[in-house]
Amino acid sequence: MSGCLAANSVEQETMSDNRYLFKRGQTWWVKVAVPRSLRQELGFDLRQSLKTQDIDEARQQRDIVLKEFRAQIATAKKQRDQGRACKAVAGEGFEIIAREDFSDVTYLLEVKAPLLAKAAKPGQFVIVISHDHGERIPLTIADFNVVRGTITLVIQAVGKSTREMQQICQVGTMLHSIVGPMGIPSHLGAQKVVCVAGGLGVAPVYPQLRAFKQSGAYVIGVIGFRNADLVFWREKFEKYCDELIICTDDGSVGVKGRVTLGLEMAMDKHADIDRVVAVGPPIMMKACAEATRPRGLETIVSMNPIVVDGTGMCGGCRVTVGDGIKFACVDGPEFDAHQVDFDDLISRLGRFRKDENEAMSVWKKAVGAV
Amino acid sequence: MAKKTIRNIPKDRTAIPTQDADVRAHNFLEVSLGYRQEDAAVECERCLLCPKPVCIDACPVNINIPAFIECISKQDFRAAYDVLTESTLLPAICGRVCPQEDQCEGVCTVGESLEPVAIGRLERWVGDKAIEEGWFNKPFIEPNGFRIGIVGSGPAGMACAADMAKAGCDVTVFEALHEAGGVLRYGIPEFRLPNHVLDAELENLKKLGVKIQCNTLVGRLFTIEEMLTEHGFDSVFIGSGAGYPSFMGIGGESLNGVLSANELLTRCNLMGATEFPKYDTPLGLGNKVAVIGAGNTAMDALRVSLRAGAENVYCIYRRSRSESPARLEEIEHADEEGVQFEWLTAPIEILNDGNGNVRAMRCQRMELGEPDASGRRRPIPIEGSEYEFEVDTVVYAIGTNANPIIGQTSKIALNKWGYIETDENLATSINGVYAGGDIVTGAATVILAMGAGRKAARGMKAYLGIRDSESVYESDETNGKNKLFGIDRSERTFARVHVA
Numbered sequence: 001m002s003g004c005l006a007a008n009s010v011e012q013e014t015m016s017d018n019r020y021l022f023k024r025g026q027t028w029w030v031k032v033a034v035p036r037s038l039r040q041e042l043g044f045d046l047r048q049s050l051k052t053q054d055i056d057e058a059r060q061q062r063d064i065v066l067k068e069f070r071a072q073i074a075t076a077k078k079q080r081d082q083g084r085a086c087k088a089v090a091g092e093g094f095e096i097i098a099r100e101d102f103s104d105v106t107y108l109l110e111v112k113a114p115l116l117a118k119a120a121k122p123g124q125f126v127i128v129i130s131h132d133h134g135e136r137i138p139l140t141i142a143d144f145n146v147v148r149g150t151i152t153l154v155i156q157a158v159g160k161s162t163r164e165m166q167q168i169c170q171v172g173t174m175l176h177s178i179v180g181p182m183g184i185p186s187h188l189g190a191q192k193v194v195c196v197a198g199g200l201g202v203a204p205v206y207p208q209l210r211a212f213k214q215s216g217a218y219v220i221g222v223i224g225f226r227n228a229d230l231v232f233w234r235e236k237f238e239k240y241c242d243e244l245i246i247c248t249d250d251g252s253v254g255v256k257g258r259v260t261l262g263l264e265m266a267m268d269k270h271a272d273i274d275r276v277v278a279v280g281p282p283i284m285m286k287a288c289a290e291a292t293r294p295r296g297l298e299t300i301v302s303m304n305p306i307v308v309d310g311t312g313m314c315g316g317c318r319v320t321v322g323d324g325i326k327f328a329c330v331d332g333p334e335f336d337a338h339q340v341d342f343d344d345l346i347s348r349l350g351r352f353r354k355d356e357n358e359a360m361s362v363w364k365k366a367v368g369a370v
Numbered sequence: 371m372a373k374k375t376i377r378n379i380p381k382d383r384t385a386i387p388t389q390d391a392d393v394r395a396h397n398f399l400e401v402s403l404g405y406r407q408e409d410a411a412v413e414c415e416r417c418l419l420c421p422k423p424v425c426i427d428a429c430p431v432n433i434n435i436p437a438f439i440e441c442i443s444k445q446d447f448r449a450a451y452d453v454l455t456e457s458t459l460l461p462a463i464c465g466r467v468c469p470q471e472d473q474c475e476g477v478c479t480v481g482e483s484l485e486p487v488a489i490g491r492l493e494r495w496v497g498d499k500a501i502e503e504g505w506f507n508k509p510f511i512e513p514n515g516f517r518i519g520i521v522g523s524g525p526a527g528m529a530c531a532a533d534m535a536k537a538g539c540d541v542t543v544f545e546a547l548h549e550a551g552g553v554l555r556y557g558i559p560e561f562r563l564p565n566h567v568l569d570a571e572l573e574n575l576k577k578l579g580v581k582i583q584c585n586t587l588v589g590r591l592f593t594i595e596e597m598l599t600e601h602g603f604d605s606v607f608i609g610s611g612a613g614y615p616s617f618m619g620i621g622g623e624s625l626n627g628v629l630s631a632n633e634l635l636t637r638c639n640l641m642g643a644t645e646f647p648k649y650d651t652p653l654g655l656g657n658k659v660a661v662i663g664a665g666n667t668a669m670d671a672l673r674v675s676l677r678a679g680a681e682n683v684y685c686i687y688r689r690s691r692s693e694s695p696a697r698l699e700e701i702e703h704a705d706e707e708g709v710q711f712e713w714l715t716a717p718i719e720i721l722n723d724g725n726g727n728v729r730a731m732r733c734q735r736m737e738l739g740e741p742d743a744s745g746r747r748r749p750i751p752i753e754g755s756e757y758e759f760e761v762d763t764v765v766y767a768i769g770t771n772a773n774p775i776i777g778q779t780s781k782i783a784l785n786k787w788g789y790i791e792t793d794e795n796l797a798t799s800i801n802g803v804y805a806g807g808d809i810v811t812g813a814a815t816v817i818l819a820m821g822a823g824r825k826a827a828r829g830m831k832a833y834l835g836i837r838d839s840e841s842v843y844e845s846d847e848t849n850g851k852n853k854l855f856g857i858d859r860s861e862r863t864f865a866r867v868h869v870a
Contacts, residue, residue, distance in 0.1 A: 039540070044513030044579070119591050129548055135641065135650035136548075161650050177548040179585040184778070308641070308651075311546050311587065312773050313556070313613035314633035315766075320624050325617060330774050344624050347726035351626040355652030362647045 018055075020062055027051065028058035032069045041076050094175040097150060102232040105157045108142070108203075109169055113178055114149030122208040123186030123302065123334055126151065127310045129176040130165045137161055138307040140204035140279075140333075141181060151178075154203030160359040167367075182310045183333045186300075188215045190275035194266050196288050198224035198247075198259045201280030204302065206236060208277060213240040220270070221245065222262035224284075228252035260287045273297060278337060282346045289337035299337035303328040305348060320344045374418050376483055383485040384413040391706035395676050398560045398644070401703055402466075405495040414442040417487045418479055425474040425489065430821030431464075431529075433457040435474055435489055442492060451500045454493065455507045458820070459532040460525070460571045462501055463554065465494025466563050468817045469666075469697050501570045506577060514538040516834050519603035521588045521776070524552020525816045526609030526807030528575055529823030530830075534607075535578040537827075537836050542603075543575075544586040549640065552611060554816065556640040557632070559670050561677070562700075589779040594803060605802045605830045608782075608790060609823060612808035614771040618662070622720030627656060627728035631663070631671040631767035644678050653678055656762030660684045660731055662717055664694040666815075668767035669701060672709045675765070683709050684761070688716040688736050688749040714738070714749065718756065720764055730760045770813045787812070795829035796822060804830050 020030050031047040046069045050061040098110035116126065125140045143152035157166040169175070186208045193212050197205035202223050213219045221241035225231050226249045237244050245262040246254030255262055259280070267273060276299040278288035285301040292299045305328050308314040312330035319328050320341035326332060387403040388394075394401050405413065417439040425435040434453050441450035454461040470476070470490035478486035500506075516539040520527045523545040535541045549555050551568050576582065588594065588610075597603045615630035617623050634655070642649030659675040661668050664687035675683045685704070687694060690713045694701060705711070714736040723729035735755035738747035772788035783791045783799035789812060790805040792798050798805050806822030808814060831837075 039579070043515065044511070044538075044540075115591055124590070133642065133649045177585045179546060179548070179587055181590050182587065308633060308636050309547060309556075311613070311775060313615070314636050315615045315617070315630040316633045318617075318624060325619075325623065327614075330614075330778070341624075348624065348626060350726070352652045352654050355646065355654060359647045359650060359652070 017059060020066060021050075021055075021058055024049070026053045028053065028055065028061075030058075030062045030065045030069075032066065032073075034073065035077075038073060038076050041079075042073065046072065094178045096169055096171055096173055096175065099169070099171050102154075103230050105166075106230070106232070107155055107157070107166055109153045109155065110148075110150045111153065111175060111178060112150055116178065116180060117144045117146050117149050117151050120144040120151055120181045120207075121185035122188075122211040124181035124183045125204075125310075125333060126153070126178050126180030126182065127307065128153070128165075128178050130161065130168060131176050134164075134176060135161055136308055136310065137165075138182075138304070138310060138329075140302065140304075141207065142203035143207055152203075154200075156200045159356050160363045163360075164363065179310070182329055184331070186211065186277075186334060188212060188217075190217050190298075192218040192220075192270060192273050193275045193277060194220045194222060194263060194273055196222045196224075196259050196263050196276060196278040196280070196284075198280035198284045200304075201278075201284070201302070202233065205277065205279040206233065208279075209237070210240045213242075218242050220266045220273075222247065222259050222266060224248070224259035224262070224280075225253075226250070258287070259284060260291050263288060263291050267292070267295060267297070275300065276337075277301075282342050282349065285337060285340075286342035286346075289340070289342070293338055300334050301337040301340060303333045303335060303340070303345065305345060306351060318348075374415070376418070376480065379416045379418070379480070379484075380412060381484050383416065383488045384409045384491075386488070386491050388703075391703075391708070394561065395673075395707040398677055400564050401561050402491075404498055405491055407495075410442055410492055410495045411445075413488050413492055414439045416480060416484075417443075420479050424477045424479065428473045428477045429457075430473065430817045431457045431824055433474075433493070438496065439487070439489075439492060442496065447496065447499055448505060450496045451505055452507060454496055459529055459575065460497070460820070461493050462497030462567045463525075463563060463571055464817055464820070465490050465492075465497050466567075467554075467558060467815075469815055471698055473817070498567075501567065506574055508577065509536045511536060511579065512538045513540070514836060516540065516604045516836070517602055518542070518830065519544065519597045519601065519606045520609065521594070521606065522546075522552055522609040522611055522807075522809075523550040523572075523582055523584075524609055524611055524807065524819065525554060526611075526819035526823035526826075527552065527607065528571075529820040530607045530609065530804075530806065530827045531580045531823075532575055532578060533824055533827035534830060535575075535580045537831055539604075539834075539836075541579070542581045542583060544588050545582065545584045546587040547640065548584050550582045550584055552609075553613070556636045557667065557670070558816075559635065559639055559674050561673070562670065587775070589775040594776060594780040594782060594800065598800075598802060605804065605834055607823070607826050607830065608776060608798070608803065608805040608809060609807040609819065610773050610776055610809045612770045612772055612789075612813045614773045615766060616769050616771055617766055618717070618768065620717060620719055622722060622728070625720055625722055625728050626726050627654075627762055628720060628764045628766070629654075631661065631667045631765050632770070634671050634674060634765055635667070638674050638678065644674075655680055656728075658682045658684075658761045659763040659765060660686050660717075660759070660761040661765040661767055662686045663767035663769070664689075664691075664696055664701075664711075665767060665769070666696045666700055669696045669704050671765045671767050672704050673707060675763075676707055676709065680763070684759075685709055685711045686715050686717060686731075686733065687711070687713055689746060690714055690738065693738075693746040712759075716749065716751065717764075721758070728762050728764055730758050731764060733757060733759050770808070772809060772812070776809070795832070796826040797829055797833070802833060804833075 028050045033045045034042045050058045095112045100108040127136045139153045142154040157163045195205050195209040221237050221244040224247040247259050247262045278285045279302045305317040307317045310329045317328040318325050321335050322339040419436045423436045438450045438453040474489045475486040518534045518539045518541045520531050520543040523543045531541045615632045637643035641651035643651045643653035646652050659680040661671045715733050717731050719732040721730045735752045736749040739750045742748040777784045796804045796806045804826040806826040807819035
């Protein structure tokens with residue numbers, strides 16, 4: 001057995017003067033390992049034939065070549081450090097580069113994720129983890145910008161995790177992880193479309209509405225808020241809507257009433273609407289589905305069930321659609337509103353209410369104590 | 371020493387020290403404590419070192435089993451590890467999770483008249499010893515400039531990545547979740563496969579130069595086709611697994627309290643839900659848990675439920691114990707820990723408590739009829755045997771289907787069940803793209819997935835025109851010197867390294 005051979009390469013190298021040298025056939029070569037961080041640019045090692053069979057000559061030659069190699073590595077290092085800013089790979093940290101607070105519960109985060117920004121399509125969502133004990137939070141992509149390499153999330157602080165994110169996710173901090181885009185993108189291809197959104201659905205419907213407009217459709221936006229103070233992104237919506245109806249509960253701006261009122265107004269005015277898209281709380285989507293059902297209008301809703309992995313693996317996001325069960329994360333998240341069992345969805349969203357309350361009270365205590 | 375024969379070896383296999391059932395049912399520490407050195411020394415004497423070993427062929431990755439056992443009996447443990455690493459990347463994992471009774475131990479010559487040699491336990495012992503001692507066998511790698519993309523960091527992906535890295539390729543593994551390991555991470559619980567063992571094996575993979583990139587959902591972030599074109603991968607391996615849980619389609623499945631075993635296990639293993647609210651992910655498990663199915667995943671779900679604090683845990687299976695697909699050891703462990711088995715029972719409806727939660731399950735007794743296509747006796751319902759069974763949580767562990775994401779986003783050919791179609795070398799319909807593991811075969815075992823990963827790696831090497839490592843080293847032998855690191859070596863294809 002050659003078990004006594006302590007094949008520690010470093011030890012071996014320092015013991016002989018044949019460092020960096022190896023023989024290929026009868027000829028000596030020199031080879032230097034490239035630092036791990038530079039292997040993408042330079043390969044695993046740098047090597048060159050010394051074109052000699054004589055060991056003494058090879059040793060002299062080696063020192064010259066080594067100098068060149070080291071200069072090469074130093075240059076590559078410099079270039080890498082300069083170019084690092086624009087070369088972020090997915091998974092190398094996701095920096096929050098902008099934040100905007102629309103109200104005391106709604107906030108916007110713009111996150112650096114170039115690959116994600118490039119891949120994202122309207123209707124898709126991401127899963128965010130804010131810290132290493134955090135849960136996986138599904139969030140619909142509210143906007144994406146390929147040039148800036150960012151995606152935008154608009155979040156409502158309703159539970160423990162989203163409240164906590166509201167505190168810790170400041171500009172310059174990193175998200176623990178973000179993965180996506182998940183779900184099947186929205187199907188476009190309608191001529192005249194109404195995009196209805198309320199509450200937490202307003203931001204997610206935006207990229208879809210914009211895509212409809214860009215695809216040449218006539219777009220009617222119906223967005224709902226509780227009052228004028230909570231309205232956001234009005235200009236963004238106006239830019240891509242042929243008609244925009246804003247609904248508020250108290251009538252402080254736009255129409256007084258719920259979004260279904262706005263939807264009815266739009267449907268009464270236009271007889272040739274060929275699709276309605278509704279995004280928002282389940283109860284709102286259900287109301288929209290009921291409003292369009294008598295007219296037989298194709299209506300699409302975006303499901304927001306409880307998700308763990310978002311890749312079809314856990315089945316926590318099951319929704320009843322027609323006679324069957326679908327997984328919102330891979331079969332959706334968009335489904336035919338007239339087929340969806342909303343009562344089922346609402347019931348399933350309450351699955352962890354007890355745990356959510358517990359988490360919230362524990363967290364409040366902890367934050368209060370600090 | 372006299373030649374070992376079936377008559378002069380110890381009759382019974384050496385018992386493995388385990389945690390007491392009453393204690394372990396309430397903690398997540400590993401159940402089997404593993405052999406001690408003296409146990410291994412006794413057990414390895416039971417191997418007859420057959421001249422024509424059948425166990426090697428029965429092993430999906432063809433470990434030279436008699437050779438490593440002989441090394442143990444010669445007290446050269448490092449050499450035993452060397453033999454294992456020639457064939458498997460993950461001895462500590464395979465020793466724990468392989469169904470050895472159906473593989474190597476199932477054909478063991480000793481097993482024909484006595485209990486078979488405990489090959490799995492010995493393998494695990496060597497694997498653990500290597501982790502403990504910090505042994506690592508660093509192969510001599512000659513970079514060849516090829517870039518390989520691997521989709522999924524589960525056992526198939528890990529095995530393929532290791533082989534391609536050893537062949538000199540630049541390998542990147544993409545994982546959709548935020549931690550690597552695939553089913554070894556989210557599926558197999560801590561008490562069967564401790565995370566530190568998986569972490570150690572993943573570290574070994576990284577030492578081969580493999581890059582692991584988490585949070586990357588291939589298919590949606592970029593497609594398989596884009597990997598080959600835009601991202602410049604020369605060849606791609608898909609090991610995305612069959613993680614898409616099945617449900618039965620009976621009434622009441624959308625009630626709160628009904629979940630898949632995958633969801634339960636992911637919440638516990640990956641998200642730390644058993645330590646809620648320290649970790650943000652809740653578990654939402656009740657006190658009376660029924661798990662439907664009796665495979666390995668079902669056993670894991672049952673035993674996790676016990677540990678998470680459920681008072682009564684039932685295993686509902688429509689056939690009997692002898693038809694159960696789980697490893698024998700897992701059923702025994704579950705039994706000892708207090709899992710209540712309802713054999714020959716099938717659920718027909720899950721009942722609502724009026725608030726959208728599970729109240730009970732309506733079940734039906736079964737009897738066994740003629741064998742079906744799987745060779746197991748077909749369960750037949752007994753008329754009028756229906757009864758109600760009070761539970762508050764129902765966990766489905768009746769298998770999984772193909773994950774649809776790759777199929778949805780690529781033109782790759784699928785079969786009618788959604789699994790990826792491959793030829794005998796595991797090449798798919800896209801040139802340069804290979805697939806293996808559960809996404810090809812449907813849900814199977816860790817070791818089969820690893821075997822598939824290695825087989826695909828052979829196909830990929832042939833596709834790229836890389837000579838197999840063995841032949842490379844043979845031809846180098848004529849030079850008398852090895853190529854990297856300037857050290858002499860004998861016939862080994864790796865350097866023994868110590869990890870601090």
